[in-house]
Every structure is written in C-alpha cells, then in structure tokens.
Amino acid sequence: MSKVYLAGPEVFFANGNELIEQKKDIARHYGFTPVASVEEDDFPSGKFESGMFISTLNERLMKSADFIIANLTPFRGISADVGTVFELGFMCALGRPVFGYSNDPRDYDERAANDYYVGAIKPVDGLLRAPDGQMVEDHEMADNLMIDGGIIARGGQVIRPNAGARLANDDTSMFESCLAAARDYFAMRA
Amino acid sequence: MSKVYLAGPEVFFANGNELIEQKKDIARHYGFTPVASVEEDDFPSGKFESGMFISTLNERLMKSADFIIANLTPFRGISADVGTVFELGFMCALGRPVFGYSNDPRDYDERAANDYYVGAIKPVDGLLRAPDGQMVEDHEMADNLMIDGGIIARGGQVIRPNAGARLANDDTSMFESCLAAARDYFAMRA
Structure with a gap:
C-alpha cells in the first residue's frame, strides 16, 4: 500500500488535529497509508530545539513516503504555506510523485x-x-510557476474548484479529488 | 570553482535584472560561479507553456549547481517567496549545501x-x-521551521540583520554575509 505524506497548514488550525485525523481516514479509504507531521509529547522543550526536531522528523517522514499530497490553499496571504511548499520541492527533488490542491479557485x-x-x-x-x-x-497557474510546474512536470495535478468562492478550510472535496487522481496515477503504473 | 544557484524574488522587481546581475558580480568576487533564473527571448509564447518552460529550466539549473543561496526576505506578505522556498526544499533533498538570508531582522x-x-x-x-x-x-526562527531547520541541519546559516529596520531590497549586505559563510563552509571542507 503506497504511503502518502499529507502536507498542509492544518497543523496551525484551531481544529488542526481533528482535520488531520479526518484526512488520514479519507486517505485510508482511498487505499493509501497516510503520514503527517504530528504534535508529540516528547518534543524538546526549547523553542528553537523543538523547531529543529520537527523539521528533522518531517524530512524523515517525507523520505519514508511514496508520494505527497500538498494542500496549497493560500495561507496567511496570497500564496501557499511556505512549509508545505518546502516539502513539495523536497519531494520533487526526490523524484516522488506529487499532487496538490487548493480550496481557492483563482489563479x-x-x-x-x-x-x-x-x-x-x-x-x-x-x-x-x-x-x-x-x-x-x-x-x-494556481501559484508560483515552480509549484505548479514541479507538480505537472511529474504527471501530477493541481486540483482546484472550477469557479466560485473559496471553499472552507474543512471542506475536503479537493483533497478527495487529489486522492482519486493519485489512485488513478498508481493504477495506470501498476 | 563552486557553482551557486541564486534563488530569490528579484525576478519580480522593477529593477530585477540589474539586481540579479549585481548579485552575480558579487558572487564571482567571492570565488563562485553564479547561476540564476533568466528572462530569455526564446520562451514559448503561451502563458502556461512559458511557466512550464521556466520551471523546467530552473530545476535543471539547480541540478547543475553545487549549492544554493536563497533570499528569504518576506515577499508580498509575512513569509519568503514561495518559488524560492520550493527551490530551497529541492536543494535540501538533493543533499546540497544551503544558505539563506533575509533583509528583515524579525522572527x-x-x-x-x-x-x-x-x-x-x-x-x-x-x-x-x-x-x-x-x-x-x-x-x-526567521520563517517556517522547515526553512530554517532545513538550512541549519545541513550546516548552513540563515543570516539576518541583528536588529533595526528591514533593509532595502537592493541592500546586498546580508547576501554578502551569506557568500562569506559559504566561502568559509567550503574552505573548511576543502
């Protein structure tokens, strides 16, 4: 079963842990094993030290994953969350399949x-x-050309609503479309 | 002579080409061969097609480079330019040395x-x-923990002014400090 790294700004949301658990359940429903950054109890107590700890942990999780689905919905501004974008670039360089989605329909x-x-x-x-x-x-394109370009060049997709208002942060329909695209991608290569 | 990929939002600035040429000159002064994304005449004419072309070109330039210096100064918001961040994550995954700077002193x-x-x-x-x-x-940290963490874990530095106001976009002092740090890094490993 392919392992998917779930990247996105959910970790910052007030209901982040619930949303991440919900997304993991949905990913399992599509036949994937999900991994995502977690808030653990054994982080170092120092502010800087805990930052380094989580960075190293996330890089290790990415290396263990077969592909990434990145939530590119604009976060605190007009572009995707920079942590998510770092992870997308990281997985592109590792040569893993990459998929992205945004709940905002706009270029x-x-x-x-x-x-x-x-x-x-x-x-x-x-x-x-x-x-x-x-x-x-x-x-x-949905965001900076390195983001859309990196995804599309690897056979992935950047999935967005066709039009209309930005979907709520807890709307998982674009995420599900991404999972379906990933399932098709792997089925075609099986 | 080590080749450095210069990543940053300068390509969007009104005086971007001059600034990029200036930064290339400074990099040469520090003993490095600079490469950076360029505006060329032979881009495909379509909007989407030219975006894909530049994305592919930049990925190729990065693979040809020995290390990256990323301008992480906040761009159109409170975080670094997402294109630059993608490139930083990309070079981290390739295992290349990475350095970053911001003209903004703040966390x-x-x-x-x-x-x-x-x-x-x-x-x-x-x-x-x-x-x-x-x-x-x-x-x-200067920005999202994946950015600072990725740089510091690889022996690089995130260089910022010690305090005071954000430096102007055409102030190259932080960039020069990054070049000096990179020169020391390679000298220690020579």
Whole structure:
C-alpha cells in the first residue's frame, strides 16, 4: 500500500488535529497509508530545539513516503504555506510523485490583483505590473510557476474548484479529488 | 570553482535584472560561479507553456549547481517567496549545501503579530494563538521551521540583520554575509 505524506497548514488550525485525523481516514479509504507531521509529547522543550526536531522528523517522514499530497490553499496571504511548499520541492527533488490542491479557485495573478494590490495591477509591455513596478506572474497557474510546474512536470495535478468562492478550510472535496487522481496515477503504473 | 544557484524574488522587481546581475558580480568576487533564473527571448509564447518552460529550466539549473543561496526576505506578505522556498526544499533533498538570508531582522512570530494579525496574538497554553484560534509558530526562527531547520541541519546559516529596520531590497549586505559563510563552509571542507 503506497504511503502518502499529507502536507498542509492544518497543523496551525484551531481544529488542526481533528482535520488531520479526518484526512488520514479519507486517505485510508482511498487505499493509501497516510503520514503527517504530528504534535508529540516528547518534543524538546526549547523553542528553537523543538523547531529543529520537527523539521528533522518531517524530512524523515517525507523520505519514508511514496508520494505527497500538498494542500496549497493560500495561507496567511496570497500564496501557499511556505512549509508545505518546502516539502513539495523536497519531494520533487526526490523524484516522488506529487499532487496538490487548493480550496481557492483563482489563479495567482487574480489573488495578487484582488487581495494584495487591490485592483492596481495593469498590463505593461505584455506583463502584469503593480504600481511599484513589480511584475505579477501570469502563467494561468494556481501559484508560483515552480509549484505548479514541479507538480505537472511529474504527471501530477493541481486540483482546484472550477469557479466560485473559496471553499472552507474543512471542506475536503479537493483533497478527495487529489486522492482519486493519485489512485488513478498508481493504477495506470501498476 | 563552486557553482551557486541564486534563488530569490528579484525576478519580480522593477529593477530585477540589474539586481540579479549585481548579485552575480558579487558572487564571482567571492570565488563562485553564479547561476540564476533568466528572462530569455526564446520562451514559448503561451502563458502556461512559458511557466512550464521556466520551471523546467530552473530545476535543471539547480541540478547543475553545487549549492544554493536563497533570499528569504518576506515577499508580498509575512513569509519568503514561495518559488524560492520550493527551490530551497529541492536543494535540501538533493543533499546540497544551503544558505539563506533575509533583509528583515524579525522572527516569523513578530511579523505575524505585527504585520498580519496586528497585535492580536496571545499566548494560550504555551502556544501563540490568533483571535481565530490559529497557532503562530514561535521557534525563534526567521520563517517556517522547515526553512530554517532545513538550512541549519545541513550546516548552513540563515543570516539576518541583528536588529533595526528591514533593509532595502537592493541592500546586498546580508547576501554578502551569506557568500562569506559559504566561502568559509567550503574552505573548511576543502
């Protein structure tokens, strides 16, 4: 049974542990063995030391996993959680299959225009530019091109709602679509 | 001569090309051969196709490099540029030495408290929590623990100003300190 590393910002949510356990149950329903970062009791007590401990633990969990599903829903801003993105890059370099999803239907440039620069982006010489002259990526992708590109180049998918409002953090439908895509991916290669 | 991959959000800056060329010159001064993502003329014309092209190009450049220096200065929010973070995770998994710097002196929790939640974070049962119940990382690190942890576990450093205001985007002093640290790293292992 393939082992899936569940990456995402859930660890920061108020109901994070419940949500992670729920996602693990769903992953098992799709035939996978889930692993995810955990809050354990035997962490070192120091702030810095516990950070290093969790980082090392997560890298070890990733190496033990066959593939990753990354929750790329924007977190505290217009892009995915950076911890999740680190893990996605890590698994790409290991050559493991990678899948991602976002509960937000919008492309990166739409979020930048509406949620960060608030309507002030304009096309200049074929590129989108903000008032400060900064360029805004416009590759019809969910997030930075390294994220979408890394996933798609490896035969994975970045799954999002077709349109409409951003789904709630505890809506697992995009996650389930990712699991279905992963199941198909492995079935085709079995 | 060791080849260094220069990762950072400079590609989005109005003066990005000049800044990248300047950083390449400085890297050469420290004895390294720099490589960085480039804007080329022969990109595919389609938005999505050019995104995939650059992603593939950058992954190839990273594989050709001996180590990475990542500009982790917060970009359009309270965390590092996600493209840069993907690349950092990628190089960590490849087992290459990794170095990072930020022009912002603050820990992640300070930025979350002041720039995102605007003073509304409080300690609850030993963890920092926002009004929505979300936990805010407090590991005395520059950003998410996967970033700092991945760098430090490999003998690299996350270099920041000691205190004071965030340095301007075109201030290269932290970048130079990173190059000096990398030079020492390779000298010790020569």
